[in-house]
Amino acid sequence: MADEPTERITEAELAVMEVLWDRAPRTATEVAEALGEARGWGLATVKTLLARLVAKAALAAEAEGRRFLYRPLVARDRYLGHESRRLIDRLFGGRAAPLFAHLAETEALSEQDLAEIEALLKRLRA
């Protein structure tokens, strides 16, 4: 997947991306069905969001007969990285350790989190 600096994906658009990250390609109707329950959006709304995402080059729309099959152009991983970095840059001076420290201080880390992070660290050190 290309790495053009994709425009920012909004909250509502993210919900659409999640559906397609979960499984792709899908048609507009399928995406709407998947979202209808969670968000209660009408088909029209979903189509608008799909169109905007295509315009932002976050999705590709491949014609299949008279309709489109949508698939992500931005990998979820890439997006996660992007957003995490944004947060760290904006609020923690660009360094990850302060974020971690903050989470630790505010008890936002579960025992499980700690264990996993510890294991990860060990692996990184190997």
Next chain:
Amino acid sequence: MADEPTERITEAELAVMEVLWDRAPRTATEVAEALGEARGWGLATVKTLLARLVAKAALAAEAEGRRFLYRPLVARDRYLGHESRRLIDRLFGGRAAPLFAHLAETEALSEQDLAEIEALLKRLRA
């Protein structure tokens, strides 16, 4: 500082908050001076943002003679926690470990970060 569920602070507003977190109270003019360099905003713009933040109860405005002294009502720490949690909830299923794993995998952690986190972990375990 109260913990009323403050409305979301926007990007531009955050810049104003940072100035006041750094030192408070300050007048509108002082805030504008502090921001003028970094963001190139006019006094009018800063005043608008201050007013909006007061409306959101993120700032207190205490009259001093004919003008106001602004001071944060939301602690920076509280805000950081809020935003971190938001990101973790939205993108990492509400758990911190996957965020950390993601940062680790994408090489977003410097040697220094790793060392600090390691030290923090050790302290938490003590």
Next chain:
DNA sequence: TCCTCTCGTTTACGCCTGTAATCGACTACG
């Protein structure tokens, strides 16, 4: 006292976002 400067408040305005309704083209059933 009068004018100018300075405050905070009000109003402005264009773009983005969330949430659609409408439209024109096409398809597929009757």
Next chain:
DNA sequence: CGTAGTCGATTACAGGCGTAAACGAGAGGA
């Protein structure tokens, strides 16, 4: 062959956001 349904595209519209100018009241110097 006509008509109802479906598709994507176009248009809509209110509220939020970034950025600011205009306004009215008070303060302070001339």
